[in-house]
Amino acid sequence: EAEVAQSPRYKITEKSQAVAFWCDPISGHATLYWYRQILGQGPELLVQFQDESVVDDSQLPKDRFSAERLKGVDSTLKIQPAELGDSAMYLCASSFLPGEHEQYFGPGTRLTVT
């Protein structure tokens, strides 16, 4: 069964350092989402792509976060500089169509900022 791939699974970084996460969605899924999930809370949408275009980044802290999906397939989320409050699980999800409820989530990247 096709799955959303994410790497790394775990990342420990010091504050003020740069960090990047990678996501490879299910083949053929045009819509890609990045979520942040703080422990004990539900996922919070950071950015949504339709193919290579950003359709919603209203919750993305643009002073330090950036996301790209240059060829409309895999995607990278970057944080620079990382802050202690960025410690969380970063989840990538994809769906065939925008707004489709059956989003397929990857296993996530657990980020710890020290």
Next chain:
Amino acid sequence: GESVGLHLPTLSVQEGDNSIINCAYSNSASDYFIWYKQESGKGPQFIIDIRSNMDKRQGQRVTVLLNKTVKHLSLQIAATQPGDSAVYFCAENNFNKFYFGSGTKLNVKP
């Protein structure tokens, strides 16, 4: 922002019993409501959704009930199994934006 909250953070049930997980939402304009299951160390997994013009929808061993009058959503799991142990999130879709609640942890006791 949207407010999607849950009544109970943790629910413990005996294996074989039925489980009911509740959720309150704030935006009456949301088009759909969705339930996700998240097992430890994994990303959320879609369970079932319900359109805002419906009040009940059934799936395999699961039923979602929507009460728009009191802005309440529930997920019923029949004959709960150990594999159902997870955190359950409700979410709402408002103009293709998804807002997740904070989750209820379901513990299934053998």
